[in-house]
Amino acid sequence: MATSVWLGEDVDVTLLAANGGSPIRTERWPLWPASAPGTLDALNEVLHSGRWAISGPYQGKQSFERRFAAAFAEFHEVPHCVPTSSGTASLMVALEACGVGSGHEVIIPGLTWVANASTVAGVNAVPVPVDVDPRTLCLDPAAVERAITPRTAAIVVVHLYSAVADLDALTAIAERHGIPLIEDCAQAHGARYRDRRVGTFGAFGTFSMQHSKVLTSGEGGAVITADAALSRRAEHLRADGRTYTPHVPAVGEMELAQTAELMGSNRCLSEFQAAILLTQLELLDEQNERRRANAALLDEGLGSIGLTPQVSSPGTTHRTYYEWAGRIEDDEIAELGVERIAQAVAAELAGAAVSPGYPPMNHNRLYQPSTRARFKGRSGLDLTGYSLPVAEDAGRRFATIHHSALLGNESDMKDIVRAFEKVFANHQELRD
Known part of the structure; x- marks a missing residue:
């Protein structure tokens, strides 16, 4: 795994926090939701x-x-x-x-x-x-x-x-x-x-x-x-x-x-x-602007270590970051499962909300109409037969970061990049 030029420092190849090692960060993240004035x-x-x-x-x-x-x-x-x-x-x-x-x-x-x-x-x-x-x-x-x-x-x-x-x-x-x-x-x-x-x-x-x-x-x-x-x-x-x-x-x-x-x-x-x-x-536009600025830092930092950021359609003039999302390009890392990767990164970041993306709708465990009497006997509700190859690939490879983390500062964004960098560099530990 290449070191991150954006950080200007080598990867610290040490035991992952998920396996008992020292985490990248011990400071807790701000709580969300946060009350507005008034x-x-x-x-x-x-x-x-x-x-x-x-x-x-x-x-x-x-x-x-x-x-x-x-x-x-x-x-x-x-x-x-x-x-x-x-x-x-x-x-x-x-x-x-x-x-x-x-x-x-x-x-x-x-x-x-x-x-x-x-x-x-x-x-x-x-x-x-x-x-x-x-x-x-x-x-x-x-x-x-x-x-x-x-x-x-x-x-x-x-x-x-x-x-x-x-x-x-x-x-x-x-x-x-x-x-x-x-x-x-x-x-x-x-x-x-x-x-x-x-x-x-x-x-x-x-x-x-x-x-x-x-x-x-x-x-x-x-x-x-x-x-x-x-x-x-x-x-x-x-x-x-x-x-x-x-x-x-x-x-x-x-x-x-x-x-x-x-x-x-x-x-x-x-x-x-x-x-x-x-x-x-009253705070929404200001908070969204801060999220956009920090997302740009993640685009650069995480993009340099093998996470391809999600992009928006060409007509977009202002994005809202509910979650920063990036695709894990390395096949060997992706094979571990994005949920396991996300858990390992979160362990490096004092429990920051790092999660896998949504599963494709044809394999979504929460969509089970057969478990409710009101839907029994209705045809067409089973979605498992649909072919959704792009959605399926995204479900296997995209990791997300909740917007509350994007309300932090540049140092917080560097912590996030360092955590992904450490997990990617030491991903073989997750195979044990």
């Missing part, structure tokens, strides 16, 4: 407001949900945002608002979190995983085109890890076939494509605010859209068939009107979550 005041306001959810009676002051929805819509320069209880809920709301249901197929990436498949099954449609681009790991437009059938009712594109998908090609395909494009931006809050925020190119942009995300309230989500009719459908779908009243209610009255236009479910965000998100949103 969060405690906002939570205290909710606590004493007499209203902890949008479904509670109006108390004479605009809810935090309405405030966050307005701020998140403004952030994306779109007119409509509907907060939801989770990223999964946002996907379900978007799919159903677009009319997806029984007898339909939905194209999804072959490399993504399991919810993209289980959510499609959850709205009684059939997920159709297609392969990804080997450099971006996002939907391959050519594979999407080949997968379209008369039953295709939607295309879900995921902006994965730190890459933005080829939105030029995907929006053109969706428009040509008259199929709604839904952007899953759970890992891309604030990213830009051709100077527009992602989430604004499709019929809907969907977001997760789960614990690990760059914008988080522990759990939570949102959908954004430029279409007033779709937004109204989304409001009904996430609030048991209710939508905002057209006027400011009197104190003690409900702010959600029972229109009976469309049956929904309860997928609302709490006021506590909305208050947290409103304060966190």
Whole structure:
């Protein structure tokens, strides 16, 4: 293994920390999530407001949900945002608002979190995983085109890890076939494509605010859209068939009107979550800029020792780093298994969040519809027969680093590079 010119020092060939050796780093990493200024005041306001959810009676002051929805819509320069209880809920709301249901197929990436498949099954449609681009790991437009059938009712594109998908090609395909494009931006809050925020190119942009995300309230989500009719459908779908009243209610009255236009479910965000998100949103652009700068250091340092960084589509103007991702090029090292490599690197870094990438959807252990009674007897839900060679290769070779580490400094990035360098140089220890 060649030494790293970027570090300016030789590899320290010593026993790996995973095998009882001294680690590269003993200092702990900052905790994530981290509270934003003003969060405690906002939570205290909710606590004493007499209203902890949008479904509670109006108390004479605009809810935090309405405030966050307005701020998140403004952030994306779109007119409509509907907060939801989770990223999964946002996907379900978007799919159903677009009319997806029984007898339909939905194209999804072959490399993504399991919810993209289980959510499609959850709205009684059939997920159709297609392969990804080997450099971006996002939907391959050519594979999407080949997968379209008369039953295709939607295309879900995921902006994965730190890459933005080829939105030029995907929006053109969706428009040509008259199929709604839904952007899953759970890992891309604030990213830009051709100077527009992602989430604004499709019929809907969907977001997760789960614990690990760059914008988080522990759990939570949102959908954004430029279409007033779709937004109204989304409001009904996430609030048991209710939508905002057209006027400011009197104190003690409900702010959600029972229109009976469309049956929904309860997928609302709490006021506590909305208050947290409103304060966190103010830091998002600044934090993303710091992550981008540190990711550039990792691109150089890790790229020099055999980890090829994931790239974004050519139209990308600003990336969001939910995770830095790199492909292990050395076959001998890759044969050890990326999970074992990631564990060894994490042991060198005081438990930093270094992980293998997602498994391909045709071999995802978390996608098991046969284990739930609601899916028994439904055809098309078994994904094991799909051929996803690029996704399968990525699942074997990509290692990821959580964005919280990218909020550190240059010294922290050097520690990460040194840890990978040490593990790669001493990988034979992991064969014992």
